[in-house]
Amino acid sequence: MSMDEGRERFEVEGKWFYVPAPAVAIGEDGRHALAFYSGGLTKVHGDWVTYSLEPDACDFSVVRSGRAPLLAEHLRCLDALLGMVVSAELDGGVLRSLVRFADTREADKLWGLLCSGFLLSLSLGATIQHAMRKEDGPDGAAAYHVTRWRLEELSVVVWGKDESAHVRRLGRDESPAAMVARMNSGEGDRAKAEAARALKLDRWRSWAVPAGMRIADGLKTDAAGLCIALDREVRAQCSDLERDFAL
Numbered sequence: 465m466s467m468d469e470g471r472e473r474f475e476v477e478g479k480w481f482y483v484p485a486p487a488v489a490i491g492e493d494g495r496h497a498l499a500f501y502s503g504g505l506t507k508v509h510g511d512w513v514t515y516s517l518e519p520d521a522c523d524f525s526v527v528r529s530g531r532a533p534l535l536a537e538h539l540r541c542l543d544a545l546l547g548m549v550v551s552a553e554l555d556g557g558v559l560r561s562l563v564r565f566a567d568t569r570e571a572d573k574l575w576g577l578l579c580s581g582f583l584l585s586l587s588l589g590a591t592i593q594h595a596m597r598k599e600d601g602p603d604g605a606a607a608y609h610v611t612r613w614r615l616e617e618l619s620v621v622v623w624g625k626d627e628s629a630h631v632r633r634l635g636r637d638e639s640p641a642a643m644v645a646r647m648n649s650g651e652g653d654r655a656k657a658e659a660a661r662a663l664k665l666d667r668w669r670s671w672a673v674p675a676g677m678r679i680a681d682g683l684k685t686d687a688a689g690l691c692i693a694l695d696r697e698v699r700a701q702c703s704d705l706e707r708d709f710a711l
Contacts, residue, residue: 494564495547495564495566495567495571495575496562496563496564496565497562497563497564497565497578498560498562498563499560499561499562499563499618500558500559500560500561501517501558501559501561501586501588502517502557502558502559503515503516503517503557505601505691505692505695505696510605510606511601511606511607511608512598512601512602512605512606512607512608513607513609513610514598514607514609514610514695515610515613516609516611517554517557517558517559518554518611518660518666519554519656519660519706520657521554521611521612521613522552522554522590522613522614522615523593523612523614523615524552524615525614526614526615526616527549527551527552527615528551530548532548532549532552532615532616532617532618533545533546533547533549533617534546534547534548534563534564534566534617534619534620535589535617535618535619535620536570536574536619536620537619537620537621538587538589538617538619538621539619540617543570545566545568546565546566546568546570546571546574546620547563547564547565547566547571548563548564549561549563549615549617549618550562550563550564552615552647553647554656555707556656556703556704556706556707557700557702558703559588559615560647561615561618563618574620585620585621585622586618586620586621587618587621588615588618589615589616589617589618589619590613590614590615591613591616592610592612592613593612593613593614594610594612594613595609595610595611596609596611598670598673599673599674601688601691602673602677602680602688602690602692603688607673609670656706656707659705660702660706662709663705665702665705665706668698668701668702669698669699669702671698672691672694672695672698672699673694673695675694676690676691676693676694676695677691679694
């Protein structure tokens with residue numbers, strides 16, 4: 465693995481993939497913050513890649529052992545240690561993580577920037593455990609879908625690549641302790657997984673890109689732009705259904 469432009473880079477079958485970056489939200493209590501990552505169809509070194517955010521796609525064992533660090537720029541050294549990833553979950557097609565900043569000079573500086581309203585981004589550090597070759601992308605380039613991965617760290621970077629990343633403060637009724645209890649319980653993940661299987665949402669998520677290509681061909685329009693838009697909308701609708709039926 466290596467880091468480039470604030471993104472974690474992985475090699476699968478000779479192909480390099482980048483994980484888009486989430487953004488960070490300021491917490492009101494202590495030095496906790498919320499980090500969000502939402503995937504989608506991305507062009508990477510000439511190929512297309514999607515990163516699964518299904519309820520059972522991510523292995524959180526490192527996070528739940530308390531050993532997943534919050535780093536600066538993916539530098540795995542003590543000087544770059546900013547804190548830790550307290551807990552994490554996949555919820556509605558989004559990776560949501562609770563992080564805690566340490567009492568160090570570098571962490572103090574970045575926490576101060578957050579509290580001053582600066583939009584710091586985060587990049588994902590993970591190990592790919594399984595990836596599948598999919599139908600070619602909108603322009604005929606190779607496409608891959610990462611179906612299983614292990615979250616190992618999050619890093620603060622200058623610029624994130626996830627266009628849907630957003631920043632918000634914790635609500636008055638949101639406590640870090642309650643979030644950790646819910647994330648670690650896994651109840652929400654199991655309910656969403658059952659809903660996704662019952663509704664066969666994986667079929668809809670895999671349908672978006674091929675359908676976009678056929679529609680673009682019929683309309684004689686830009687396939688890449690249409691496929692990205694259709695993929696984003698279908699994933700959003702599937703996530704809403706998954707969440708609603710899991711309640």
